[in-house]
Amino acid sequence: MTDKKPKALSRVDHLYLLIKEMAISFEFKPGERINEVELAARLGASRTPLREALNRLVAEEFLTFQQGRGFFCRQLKPREMFELYQFRSVLEVAAVRLTCENATEDDVQELAAFLDETGPEDGGRSSEQLVSLDEVFHQKLMTLSRNKEMSRVLDNVNARIKYFRWVDMDARRTKTQGEHRQIVDALQARDADLAARLMDAHISKRLDQITAAIKESYSRIYMAS
Template identity: 55%
Template sequence: MVKRVETTSDSVVDRVYEQLKAMAVSFEFKPGERLNEGAIAARLGVSRTPLREALNRLNTEGFLRFAPGRGFFCRELDAQEIFDLYELRKSIEISAIRLAIQRARDQDIDALLTFLRDTGPDPGERTSMELVKLDETFHEGLLSMSNNAEMLRVLRNVNARIRFVRWIDMDRINRTKTQAEHRAVLLGVKARDEAKCVPVLEKHIDRRLDQITSAIKEGYAQIYMPAAGLTRAL
């Protein structure tokens, strides 16, 4: 009986965590906004206990901020933090691809090549969110070939924390070029040739601080302008 209660509780915390994470990633909470725990608990239909567990987990993972005596806050869109996360992403992926050159199975490489072919270089009618999801799927699939689960866990955290900026950034990217780079990296892994894939991947991921700052400015406009427009309409 006790075991069943614990399982249900864990399930509730996981559900609330995923809901809050989606809200934090998309900046449904405004940057720097203090979270009203009572209002959020009522909205999600949960008590304060699972809500607080989920909030603490998100704070630990860098999606929220906690100030003692003040509560939880939505993280800011900070250019230096995003830049640091891009550097972390690049470091992880470069290390992982070196492992993948040694460990990747040809059938897994071919499966990812098929994924690139099937999703195609043409963005079509896909939204920026859908295109970023495809890109994350590729990079996580590439890293999976390293057979290092901890690297993959960290990459997924980084991807989620930079996702909002990547949605903005996606509108500026030439998908035909990026898909060609994806293919070149995979073919380099298949040839077990580090010199053919590491430089391409490094340049592919790299972002300058001024590029990130520009994307963040546009991001703030997208966060606040709809609210401003609604206020004017009322």
């Protein structure tokens, strides 16, 4: 036993993960009030651990809380999404610069190999799968920067814009892989400025692009039901 945490997930952790997934995929509608009794029954738990999980998700901005009225799903506000994209760009640009300084040749080689495996074409993948693949690439890069704190916050930012990226990926599916390749090339050349510029261009979105994609997101959220 080399792992130091073989312990089963606590009930709060379990609820936390379940509800987080539901919030990410907008199984709760934006702004929807969450009925504790009903949700607890549905997830087979009582209100006490449920509320503990919900409080964690409030701290992570997946839910909001109003005194006396309970918990609500977050909204999908264009301005907030814009700021999250801007934030994501800042984090990834910083990560790619740090990676230029810190990563070994083998590290970069492994990243290039990952891109080769997943191929330049989308191979008939769904946008869900493409977003996952995209996330893995960015997470690998983040890991190479060796800053866990930034990595953790990036995970949170990504989770909060994930639904939105499913929509976005449809429009960008052919470009993504090629842009990743360019970034890794710059990384191998240890050209931090170029890598940073490419990353920024890869991620940055204008507010009007975001607003348009949010409209599309809304229709998907409410079509599903």
